[in-house]
Amino acid sequence: MSDSGILTGEYFINGDEACAEGAIAAGCRFFAGYPITPATEIAERMARRLPQVQGICIQMEDEIASMAAILGASWGGTKSMTATSGPGFSLMMENIGLGMMTETPCVIVNIMRGGPSTGLPTLVGQADVMQARWGSHGDYEVIALSPSSPQEMFNLTIEAFNLSEIYRLPVLILGDELVGHMSEKVIIPPSDQIHQVSRVRPSQSPDGYLPFMAGDNLVPPMACAGEGYHVHVTGLTHDEQGYPQTTAQVHERLVRRLADKIRHNTSKIIQVEEFETANSEVMVVAYGCTSRTAREAVQILRSEGKKVGLLRLITLWPFPEERIRQVAQGIKAFIVPEINYGQIAYEVERCSQGRAETVLLPLMGGAIHTPENIMEAVKEYLP
């Protein structure tokens, strides 16, 4: 282990473990969680690993407390994370909203299983995509990343921390049971090759400091506890001083800025992997474990000469509207396999604005699509 505590090397580990390693590599030093299948391995790995880097791992009394604790730790100046699955994700929603309103950097991992309710604890699902986007009350913009391999669980966890620090908000990782539990080779690079970003701190003195006054990038510098800035942090609508205000004007200004700091930067945030997209007449749009099946289907179809490609969504939110809109102009149809009853498919349909047809391939959970499922759907358009 290097001085930074990063386990540089090649490993055969599962996605949950890779996620924990990514967090440590990103500089996370506080984890609060509650056991839940299929995300428990993250908490277990953090409990073993965090003390080795002088970090703290605490098992809280529930997911509500876990989410609250990581917000508190973040205001203490420590990068923090929690990990859960559907039922726990539901419980976290109110405090995710607090994190959005108070602009608190942190990372929440949801290893999705079949829902609703207790559903399929041990089996795969992808049905929390819209909950991730709209789950807490009120208007806000989220960033949600969708890893499709253990290596990406590692990489995107670092990315999630960096985004949360840059834009000052809780960032979501929407993994799924399959990616969380599958074991593959994961390469952990040397510490000097890991890009770590930390929140911008105020450069001015506490005198006259406005904790929620942002510059052109719409992200205010963050003064953490005990630094002498005397910041009031509240989930109430607040002005640039951080003081509660109950006026429509202040609310408009605050909520618009919270949304715009993401909306104005979508081109920097969004990542889409393009696979065989050139000259495609049909485009498969997939994410997470489903994108692995989709890739197989596209490969087989391409070998048969079919003009089909794959847009693999690495960023689910903000949704890659621009790219979908562009692609829609030149193709016959989007094929959207999802392990839910249609969530991202609605976004695809919305963005294609009727220029291309959208075909949803739903699966309620507990299993993944077969390449044949996808190939059959494509062949309806490319016989």
Add this chain to the structure above:
Amino acid sequence: MKIRYQPIVPFDQEGFNRLKDEQHGLHPDDQYLKPGRIPHIWCPGCGLGVVLNTYINALKMTGIPIDRSVVVSGIGCTGRVAGYLNMDTYHTTHGRAIPFATGLSLTRPDLSVTVFSGDGDLFAIGGNHFIHAARRNVNLKVICVNNFNYGMTGGQVAPTTPVSARTTTTPYGNSEASFNLPYLAHASGAVYVARWTTFHARQLVNAIAETFSIDGFTFIEVIAPCPVGYGRPNKIGSGLDEMIYYKENSIVQNGADPRNVDIALKGKIVVGKFSEEKRPTFLGEYEEKILKKFRRTET
């Protein structure tokens, strides 16, 4: 779609400066209050001003600098305490002040973390967090302002409302048993348990100051008047009447068995320091039993 936005009204820096310059600094305690935040939102006769004042006096007495202390609150009238104090303050979600403060306290053991919240916040919606933080002995100074009802929402029944008391959601009198908070805190593992009323301002200052030097989860219950939400429907009268009631009906009994300090409607109120004990803290044990194993010795 096309979007036509509402105009943005910019932050009124001048107005804020005026508020800060003209009204802040006149009172000697203003250094403890955030500039431009007074007047507060509490009703006439409310006990929260007294509690805020005693906290400030405890800081003065102990000499803890405002840069070294933070306050975390939940939601409700007491939840608003945080917003008036000129230090790092966190007004969190309903019931979740303690777990938020847990994350803060564990990552910043150099700071004194006080949780200020009401009886509903700490013991109804937040009850689970309270007992677990006390069990773990997280280093938190918890001050619960108990006014026997939900004041912010207009006087509903709380887990502390005595049997037979009237609130807007118990119009025929409360039929539920109430919590005895010192007993609950003590049984959950709090290392210091006391109760005072807002009439006992000096004892309260001493108690709060005393907890600052204790490493671990401390609990002070402050009985406070809520003339609007609780006093009026129960014919206790104004805030001043409630203070007279505290004066005439409080029994100071340091070391009282917490099992015997229940509060009945219009009954006696046993006050005092009920218990203090030493017990390893969460962070102390984590440090000693876990972190130390992986700390490299200086060469």
